[in-house]
Amino acid sequence: MTTQIAQLQSLLPDSIHEVAAVIGMPATLRLVERFGGTTLPLPRGDNIIGRASLAVLAKQIGDDDAQKLAHHCAGEPLYIPRCDVxxxxxxxxxxxxxxxxxxxxxxxxxxxxxxxxxxxxxxxxxxxxxxxxxxxxxxxxxxxxxx
CATH class of the missing domain: 1.10.10 (Arc Repressor Mutant, subunit A)
Incomplete structure (x- = not known):
C-alpha cells in the first residue's frame, strides 16, 4: 500500500508532504492510518506528560521518527489529515x-x-x-x- 499511495502524492494534502519530508512516507502513512483526523500534541518531552505522549507516538512510528517530528513541530500541536481523497x-x-x-x-x-x-x-x-x-x-x- 505504501508504494501505491506514494504514486498518488498529488492527492495528498500539503501538510502530509511536510510531515513526510521530516519522517518519510512510510512513517507518515502509519500516522495517517492511526491518527488521521485528529490533532496530536507534540510536546518536547521535557516532563513526564510530554514523555508519555511521545511514547504513544513512538509506538506507531518509532522513537527516532517521533523525536524528529517533535523537534520539527517545536512543541506545537500537529493536525493529521485523513487523506480521504x-x-x-x-x-x-x-x-x-x-x-x-x-x-x-x-x-x-x-x-x-x-x-x-x-x-x-x-x-x-x-x-x-x-x-x-x-x-x-x-x-x-x-x-x-x-x-
Whole structure:
C-alpha cells in the first residue's frame, strides 16, 4: 500500500508532504492510518506528560521518527489529515484490480462484485460504479510497444 499511495502524492494534502519530508512516507502513512483526523500534541518531552505522549507516538512510528517530528513541530500541536481523497482512490484502484483479476480467472462479474461489496463494506451498486467509472492508474504496468 505504501508504494501505491506514494504514486498518488498529488492527492495528498500539503501538510502530509511536510510531515513526510521530516519522517518519510512510510512513517507518515502509519500516522495517517492511526491518527488521521485528529490533532496530536507534540510536546518536547521535557516532563513526564510530554514523555508519555511521545511514547504513544513512538509506538506507531518509532522513537527516532517521533523525536524528529517533535523537534520539527517545536512543541506545537500537529493536525493529521485523513487523506480521504488519496485513500479512496487507492481503494478504488484496488477494487478494480481485484475485479479484473477475478473475472480473468473465470468468476462471473456478478459474483465478484458481491464478494468485493462484502469485503469492502460497500453496496454492490457502489462496487459496480467504481468498476465502471474509475480511470486506470496513471502509471502504466506494461510498456508501450509503439514508443
Amino acid at each position: 488519496a485513500l479512496r482512490r487507492l481503494r478504488d484502484l484496488s477494487i478494480c484490480d481485484q475485479f479484473a483479476g477475478a473475472v480473468r480467472t473465470g468468476k462471473t462479474a456478478i459474483k465478484v462484485v458481491a464478494e468485493l461489496a462484502l469485503a469492502n463494506k460497500l453496496t454492490d451498486r457502489w462496487i459496480w460504479k467504481i468498476v465502471k467509472e474509475t480511470p486506470p492508474d496513471s502509471s502504466p504496468t506494461t510498456p508501450d510497444l509503439f514508443h
